[in-house]
Amino acid sequence: MTQPLFTLPSPPLVPITGTDQGYPVQRIFCVGRNYAAHALEMGNEVDREAPFYFNKAPQTLCLSGSSIPYPLETSDCHHEMEFVVALSAPAFRISAAEAMNAVYGYACGIDLTRRDLQSVAKEKRRPWDIGKDFENASIIAPITPKAEFGDIAEQTIRLSVDGRITQEATLADMIWSVPEIIAHLSRFYHLAPGDLIYTGTPAGVGPVLPGNVLLGEIDGLAPLTLTITAAE
Template sequence: MNTPTPAMQAPPLLFPAPALPLVPVTGSTALYPVHRIFCVGRNYAEHAREMGHAVDREAPFYFTKPATAIAPSDAVIAYPPGTANYHYEMELVVALGAPAFRVPEADALNAVFGYACGLDMTRRDLQLDARAKGRPWDLGKAFEQSAVIAPITPAAAFGAVGPQRIALTVDGTARQEAHLSDLVWSVAELVSHLSKYYHLAPGDLIYTGTPAGVGAVLPGARLEGTIDGLQPVRLAIGPAEA
């Protein structure tokens, strides 16, 4: 007589597995789990110029942030370690809700779940030092709480990307203003291009680049970023950690 074999059990974890960051969705109790974060560089011509570069119109380029970079709107974030030049960058964030691999531009928007206001917070001095040495930008861009995001608005409720105004204020003073029609590479172009190199998936975010007017903030600053038709993103800068 055969003795039943106990069901195979998963091996124990050495420590608890980290939870995925979750982003609220407007008009829903469901939450959006974040998988990966792609960020587009120099996607507004005026910002490229203020950073000392012409726009590269051959193809978009990217850097990434870890999921641990996600911070919710209305957070208070400590001034980060290792920098004396901490910058804001206001951005439209694209949230994917379907797989996309080698998709043509005409079909790319089918993978988009929704849009959100976001802040790409940057240790500018570390980024520029790495850039000058021909090194990756990770220390300047890919750090904790550097990808701030407001609740996601479903694409059907937002409509087509184009005429909407994107803007940011610091302590009530206007610092950035443009329109989404100023994007060098459109949302469809970005999704299609990225899908040539990645199996894009639900939970992937694309921070689409920032308009001109980036600058430094200090502890005590309060930021508010807006895009017509989306929930605003707000952030307060706290003191540096002791």
């Protein structure tokens, strides 16, 4: 019998509000340009042809309350506040009407982006990975079960940096709804328990600097805090 050469870490666990359990994460999917105002501020046209995605490794997860060093090899790291969906049931080629049956709960999240590296990749028509998929790039607060949160509607999503609001919108402003995203994504992947979906960011993204304290909030969810420290 083949033996492993070394032992890999266990999947990261995200706390669940009101319990001592953790949600094990196996994959992270991210939706691009899902708020019209953000698409426009990035110089992109808004369309409803189809959502598009990029992935982040689960090892990029960072829990709320953390202090992290300013990311490596960038001078323009941006915050992107997001509504995160956690799945707890398989979903494959399902309809939007069925999609919510796969949802376990929701959380506040931040997608950190090395914008300068992403911009270079875009200009050269290369993948975005180096701008998106890096250590501590996927911050997440404790997950609130779906039944406790209720229906996704006009809840406010907001990010403050050092007490100043930089991003603010409502979940109703999303171009693609959560059921639409899950249904569409399930055409390309066998979605499963442990999958997180970061559903896109509102307008107002901007740089973070060492010393900044970030506060992410969505009505009805546990808030998210993050401190940026000096680069290593």
